[in-house]
Structures are given as structure tokens and as C-alpha cells.
Amino acid sequence: xxxxxxxxxxxxxxxxxxxxxxxxxxxxxxxxxxxxxxxxxxxxxxxxxxxxxxxxxxxxxxxxxxxxxxxxxxxxxxxxxxxxxxxxxxxxxxxxxxxxxxxxxxxxxxxxxxxxxxxxxxxxxxxxxxxxxxxxxxxxxxxxxxxxxxxxxxxxxxxxxxxxxxxxxxxxxxxxxxxxxxxxxxxxxxxxxxxxxxxxxxxxxxxxxxxxxxxxxxxxxxxxxxxxxxxxxxxxxxxxxxxxxxxxxxxxxxxxxxxxxxxxxxxxxxxxxxxxxxxxxxxx
Amino acid sequence: xxxxxxxxxxxxxxxxxxxxxxxxxxxxxxxxxxxxxxxxxxxxxxxxxxxxxxxxxxxxxxxxxxxxxxxxxxxxxxxxxxxxxxxxxxxxxxxxxxxxxxxxxxxxxxxxxxxxxxxxxxxxxxxxxxxxxxxxxxxxxxxxxxxxxxxxxxxxxxxxxxxxxxxxxxxxxxxxxxxxxxxxxxxxxxxxxxxxxxxxxxxxxxxxxxxxxxxxxxxxxxxxxxxxxxxxxxxxxxxxxxxxxxxxxxxxxxxxxxxxxxxxxxxxxxxxxxxxxxxxxxxxxxx
Numbered sequence: 001x002x003x004x005x006x007x008x009x010x011x012x013x014x015x016x017x018x019x020x021x022x023x024x025x026x027x028x029x030x031x032x033x034x035x036x037x038x039x040x041x042x043x044x045x046x047x048x049x050x051x052x053x054x055x056x057x058x059x060x061x062x063x064x065x066x067x068x069x070x071x072x073x074x075x076x077x078x079x080x081x082x083x084x085x086x087x088x089x090x091x092x093x094x095x096x097x098x099x100x101x102x103x104x105x106x107x108x109x110x111x112x113x114x115x116x117x118x119x120x121x122x123x124x125x126x127x128x129x130x131x132x133x134x135x136x137x138x139x140x141x142x143x144x145x146x147x148x149x150x151x152x153x154x155x156x157x158x159x160x161x162x163x164x165x166x167x168x169x170x171x172x173x174x175x176x177x178x179x180x181x182x183x184x185x186x187x188x189x190x191x192x193x194x195x196x197x198x199x200x201x202x203x204x205x206x207x208x209x210x211x212x213x214x215x216x217x218x219x220x221x222x223x224x225x226x227x228x229x230x231x232x233x234x235x236x237x238x239x240x241x242x243x244x245x246x247x248x249x250x251x252x253x254x255x256x257x258x259x260x261x262x263x264x265x266x267x268x269x270x271x272x273x274x275x276x277x278x279x280x281x282x283x284x
Numbered sequence: 285x286x287x288x289x290x291x292x293x294x295x296x297x298x299x300x301x302x303x304x305x306x307x308x309x310x311x312x313x314x315x316x317x318x319x320x321x322x323x324x325x326x327x328x329x330x331x332x333x334x335x336x337x338x339x340x341x342x343x344x345x346x347x348x349x350x351x352x353x354x355x356x357x358x359x360x361x362x363x364x365x366x367x368x369x370x371x372x373x374x375x376x377x378x379x380x381x382x383x384x385x386x387x388x389x390x391x392x393x394x395x396x397x398x399x400x401x402x403x404x405x406x407x408x409x410x411x412x413x414x415x416x417x418x419x420x421x422x423x424x425x426x427x428x429x430x431x432x433x434x435x436x437x438x439x440x441x442x443x444x445x446x447x448x449x450x451x452x453x454x455x456x457x458x459x460x461x462x463x464x465x466x467x468x469x470x471x472x473x474x475x476x477x478x479x480x481x482x483x484x485x486x487x488x489x490x491x492x493x494x495x496x497x498x499x500x501x502x503x504x505x506x507x508x509x510x511x512x513x514x515x516x517x518x519x520x521x522x523x524x525x526x527x528x529x530x531x532x533x534x535x536x537x538x539x540x541x542x543x544x545x546x547x548x549x550x551x552x553x554x555x556x557x558x559x560x561x562x563x564x565x566x567x568x569x570x571x
Contacts, residue, residue: 053470065470124483132488219480222473223449223474223476224470224471224472236474244449244476247329247452248449248451250451
């Protein structure tokens with residue numbers, strides 16, 4: 001075997017492995033579409049997406065409450081996570097002494113390693129009673145899910161935002177300081193605007209994580225299929241709808257859960273493509 | 285061969301090895317029971333866990349037999365038994381008048397019990413009250429029990445309604461027994477297991493939920509329903525209304541291996557397993 005031929009063979013093998021990951025994605029996408037689309041079309045896409053009554057064993061498949069809940073919970077989690085995560089990223093990248101940063105960074109990454117069922121468990125034992133006793137309502141609520149998710153997405157948000165801030169050329173900061181800016185002014189006026197693309201990508205990827213989270217949410221949100229009117233109301237997200245009912249679902253009910261998956265898939269795809277576009281634009 | 289290729293070959297053969305181990309494990313798991321055709325049980329997902337438990341012990345006693353328990357729901361179980369797709373059908377409801385040609389054998393009974401927090405003052409609910417609560421017409425405990433406090437702040441008095449997810453056997457037993465075609469309000473909290481329903485009711489003084497009789501524990505209090513307490517006796521007599529039989533169905537009188545399995549389910553050991561799974565036995569057991 002010549003060296004050139006061997007090289008070719010290795011390249012081919014690598015290409016096949018690369019394609020296998022992509023084809024796995026394509027297969028999964030095709031599968032949930034094939035399973036989910038017919039029931040959506042049969043009941044009408046608008047009555048599926050905009051219907052407010054979910055009673056799948058009685059033939060009502062409206063998932064608007066779940067869509068609203070997913071959006072509300074995700075945005076709510078961002079209200080908590082963005083200020084916290086962004087300040088943490090700035091601190092790590094700009095302010096913290098190297099030693100402190102080297103201690104904090106792995107600690108934050110450890111947060112990502114905690115299984116989501118543990119987050120849910122802490123939520124049920126600690127957060128839910130706290131909400132019920134102090135704010136009223138059943139405790140299992142949008143608020144509980146928002147707080148839990150807000151903490152869960154922090155590692156994603158902090159990691160990517162910190163990278164974005166560190167990718168800002170040093171000369172920007174040096175220039176700002178040379179012009180008489182204080183460090184805080186330089187961060188606010190120069191570094192953060194320059195890192196904007198990456199920071200937005202961080203927020204959007206964190207949103208994707210929040211939309212997709214299932215276990216922790218199912219445990220603390222109460223899973224009532226209604227459009228929540230207050231943060232103390234229970235609600236049901238798209239993911240919890242699938243996980244909650246898949247055990248016993250059969251026939252159209254099962255297909256409707258796949259259709260819920262299609263909607264969720266669309267959500268995640270939109271979020272991820274926005275994030276990718278932002279990262280690419282940020283690099284230029 | 286050059287050193288570089290040697291490395292990659294090693295990596296590739298390692299991944300082949302991993303794949304081979306996975307395949308071998310899968311084969312060992314599936315093929316361990318030998319080539320005989322298994323006895324197939326199919327139907328109600330409520331009966332399924334009991335049947336699986338019984339099947340496990342049946343296989344230990346009869347090492348050459350293998351039993352395959354599948355879900356699908358009571359209606360599917362009836363159909364499977366009729367069409368011969370399963371040797372034994374499982375149903376958690378009585379047969380309907382048009383479902384003829386099957387031999388129903390009651391192997392266990394289940395009762396659905398309404399539970400509240402131990403501090404709740406309510407002890408009994410009528411079927412009408414339960415329906416009103418679960419359709420969302422009654423939303424406050426004071427409308428059931430009379431005012432709880434002299435103060436007119438009713439915020440702390442709102443009933444926390446807990447139900448099971450769509451498709452659950454317990455939910456369908458509850459809906460058929462109580463709701464009479466009315467829908468459970470979508471405002472109810474939905475939980476996907478008996479354990480979480482019980483945990484919520486145990487921690488929330490205003491909660492109400494329903495679970496299988498066998499799962500009632502001291503953290504919650506069971507309510508009487510229409511004045512009747514759920515016990516082995518009232519369920520057997522039929523005076524407790526929220527009960528359902530667990531049936532095994534065969535086409536014609538059970539014979540052969542199916543008959544052997546059903547005899548095992550009705551034996552002392554089988555009935556003890558029914559109790560262990562949290563349901564009521566159909567034969568009184570000697571302690």
C-alpha cells in the first residue's frame with residue numbers, strides 16, 4: 001500500500017464517521033416527522049398549534065398551552081440566568097485573579113454535571129414548599145420551573161459568554177485604558193459591545209438548553225395543560241407533555257406526542273441556527 | 285506497516301471489540317430462555333406490573349417455560365385474546381356485553397381511593413362532591429366542609445387538585461367510576477406516578493388525589509366514598525363503588541400452559557404476589 005493510498009483510505013473512513021453522526025440526526029428528524037405529521041395534518045395544523053384543549057384520549061389535540069408554557073418558562077429562566085451568568089462571565093474573564101478564576105471555572109462546570117433529576121428533587125423538597133407557604137398556590141408552578149432552569153443553564157451561559165469576552169483582542173482594552181477609561185468603563189463601553197455576537201449566542205444556546213430540559217421541569221411545574229395566568233399557576237411544557245404521557249400512549253395519542261416533538265424540534269432548530277449565525281458573524 | 289496505521293488499526297479494533305461486547309450482551313439477554321415459544325400475555329397496563337411479577341416467579345418454578353408480558357390497554361388485551369395474538373388477555377375492567385367468547389378469570393381486585401392531607405377535616409365525599417371538585421365547579425374546601433376559619437380570606441382554602449396523566453389505568457378507572465363522561469378540569473396538577481401523587485398530597489394541606497388502595501400510607505388519609513370505606517370486604521361485596529377487577533382472559537376454558545399460569549396466579553404464592561404489588565387478592569390468604 002502506498003502512503004497516498006493509505007491517506008485516502010483514512011480520509012474516507014473519517015468521512016464515513018462524520019456522515020454517520022449527521023445521518024443519525026437526519027434519521028431521527030425524518031422519523032419524528034413521519035410519525036407526527038399525519039396526525040397534525042388530519043386534525044388541522046392550526047387547531048393543533050392554536051387549540052387550547054389537550055384531551056388526547058378524547059380526540060382533542062391542542063398544544064397551545066404547552067407552547068406558551070415552554071416560551072414563558074424559557075424567557076423566565078433567562079431573566080434569572082442572563083444577569084447572573086453575564087456578570088459571572090465578566091468577573092471570570094476580566095476581574096478575577098487567575099487563581100480565583102481557576103477555582104471558580106471548574107466549580108461552575110460541575111454545576112453542569114449535576115443530573116437534572118437532582119435539580120428536580122431539590123426543587124420539590126425545598127423550592128416548592130417555599131413557594132407554597134410564602135406566595136400561595138400549589139407551589140408546583142411556573143416560578144419553580146423558572147428558578148430551577150435559571151440555575152441549570154448557568155454553566156452553558158457562563159462558559160460561552162466568557163469565551164466570547166476573552167476572544168476580544170487585547171488591543172481594544174489597552175486602547176480604551178490608554179484613552180483614560182477606567183476598567184469598568186472599558187468593560188462596559190468597549191469589551192462587552194465587541195463580544196456582543198458571542199454573548200447573544202451564549203444566551204440563545206442557554207435558551208435551547210432550557211426549552212429542551214425535561215426531567216427537572218416535569219417534577220416542579222405541576223403539568224396542568226392550561227395557559228398559565230400567573231407565575232404561581234402550574235403549566236406544562238412541550239417536553240414534559242411528551243415524557244409525562246408516553247408511557248401509556250397508543251394510537252393517535254402517541255402520534256400526537258410525536259407531533260409535539262416536531263414542534264419542539266422546530267423550536268430548537270430555530271434557536272440553534274440563530275446562535276450559529278451569531279457566532280459566525282461574531283468571528284468576522 | 286507503518287507505525288501510524290498500526291495505531292489507527294488498534295483504535296478501530298478496539299471499537300469493534302466494544303461493538304461485539306454490546307451485541308453479545310444483547311444476545312445473551314434475549315436468547316437465554318432457549319428457543320421455545322413463550323406464553324404471551326397482553327393487555328391492560330394496570331394489570332401488567334402484577335402479571336410481570338407473577339410471571340417472574342412462575343418462570344423460576346417452571347424453568348423451561350418463558351412468559352412474555354406486553355401492554356396495550358384493556359381493549360387491546362380483549363382483542364388479542366379473541367384473535368389469538370396473545371395466549372392470555374389482561375383487562376382491568378369487566379367485559380362488555382358484546383365481548384363474548386372469552387373466559388374471564390378474576391385474579392386480583394383494585395380499588396381507587398381518594399386521599400387528602402392528614403390535617404384535612406373532610407372524612408367523606410359523595411360521588412357528586414367528587415365530580416364537582418374534579419370538574420372544577422367546587423374550588424374551595426370551605427364549600428365542602430363549611431367555613432374553615434371565621435376570616436373571609438379564602439385564598440388559603442383553594443383545593444389543590446392532583447390527577448394522573450391521560451392514558452393511566454388508575455385515571456381511566458377513576459374517570460369511569462366517578463366522572464360520568466365529564467372532563468377532569470385542565471387546571472388539575474398532573475403527575476405520572478402514584479408515588480408523586482401521594483407525595484404531593486402528603487406535603488400540601490389543601491391537596492386531594494386518588495391512588496390505588498394498596499398504595500395508601502400513613503402520610504395521607506383515605507376518604508370514604510359515598511360513606512363506604514375501601515377495604516378488602518367492601519370491595520369484594522361490591523359496596524365500595526370505585527373498584528375494578530383485574531381479569532385474565534382466555535379463549536374458551538383455560539388449558540395447557542395458559543391454564544397452568546392462571547392456576548399459579550390463583551395459588552397462595554400468586555395471590556401473595558398480588559398483595560405485594562399493592563392490590564387486593566381474590567382468595568383469602570392464611571397468614
